Amino acid sequence: MALLNTKKNANETLLAQHIHNRTINTAFKVRLPNGRILSFGDGEPEFILTVHDDNALSAILAFDELRFTEAYINGGLDIEGQIWAVINCRESLRDLHPLHHFWQRIRPFFTGQLRTNKHAIHDHYEFDTEFFLSFLDSSRCYSQALFEHDDETLETAQLRKLQTIVNSCKLKAGDRVLDVGGGWGTFVEYAGKQGIKVTALTLAQNSQRYINDLIQRLALPCQVKQVDFYQYVSPEPYDAIVILGVMEHLPNYRAVLQQLQRLLRPGGKIYLDASSFREKYSKPTFISRYVFPGNHRYFCLHDFLSQLSKTNFELIRLDNDRHSYYLTCRQWARNLEAARDDIINRWGQQHYRIFNLYLWGSAHSFFNRSMDAYRLVLEFPAPACQKTLQQQSLPQINNMDSKLQP
DSSP states (O other): OOHHHHHHHHHHHHHHHHHTTOOOOOOOEEEEETTEEEEESSSSOOOSEESSHHHHHHHHHHHBBBHHHHHHTSEEEEEEEEEEHHHHHHGBBOOOOOOHHHHHHHHHHOOOHHHHHHHHHHHHHHHOOOHHHHHHHOOOSSSSOSSSSSSSSSHHHHHHHHHHHHTTTTTOOEEEEEEETTTTTHHHHHHTTTEEEEEEESSOOHHHHHHHHHHHHHTTTTTTEEOOOOOOSSSOOEEEEESSSSSGGOOOOHHHHHHHHHHHHEEEEEEEEEOSSSTTTTTOIIIIISSSSSTTOBOOOOHHHHHTTSOEEEEEEEEEEEEHHHHHHHHHHHHHHHHHHHHHHHHHHHHHHHHHHHHHHHHHHHTTSSEEEEEEEOOOOOGGGGTTTTTTTTOEEEEEOOOOOO
């Protein structure tokens, strides 16, 4: 017993030394399993970490991001106060798990890309639909909104984004549109009500059932198919293709662009948006293990543009709108916290904590500019004799960031 107490005291001393040796410009406290409280920084603490067991204490001692998040989601560690303040200290943690990342990268070569996609989509999107609807707004859109003002509602920003898609692709009643990754029928409903014929593709059975019910209930001129985008064959080309928050699941840009060429008519347009990172194969291990398994990769713009340059596609518009994605994720996180008790009662504390970290962490990444959020409009040009001077103009490239305010 004396040896055990000596080891615990040594760990506590080591913890205090480790934290003091790191530059953490945040005041906080750590409440240890024996009730002792360690204080760090000056001023009022922004959060308190309550350590319940030795595993959680070891996780903090390791300064390993994955172990820290696992201690939190498994209940060995509690956070009192704003989780945003905890995430602000993220740079002091390491995330070195090369074997895990190597396996995730090469896994499709052994199991096949289609099988990898199916399992990855199942692990995330086949979870109870009601869980996702508990933090999304009424549009059910699970990708970046388009804000004009920080204080407007998420629903207003999402509806603006949907109308922007319609305008950017110059859609009208009777046009045929392919929606890659139909989600919960957001674009199907919005465009279908305008008489646009949308075909939604999904790998998730829950998504297919939800969209089918939506189409029948609202009598929309749309359909949904449960099929992988890479395998989809259409008897005739589409007037436009919409890819909302799905490019992260389609990292083989060469194959994606080849498939888009097969599915889009000459003169047709593509609208896509995606969360983006400069290093294609860099992703937090926590996200890879608990949120998006498989070979999900953040969109890599320069890699995509390199492949795009080898095709006939024209880049019509490019926007970096990370501030809108920050506001989107922030509102999702607030909605999740508002529904905390109901979510924990229905789906468990672990699932709540995983998404609490994921949504606030994503908001923080967009806020501090470590991630981007791109919106692109592409055109598959018609024959040269049909082009207008306007079609030959240079793409419009914008950075939509406004002054960042937490």
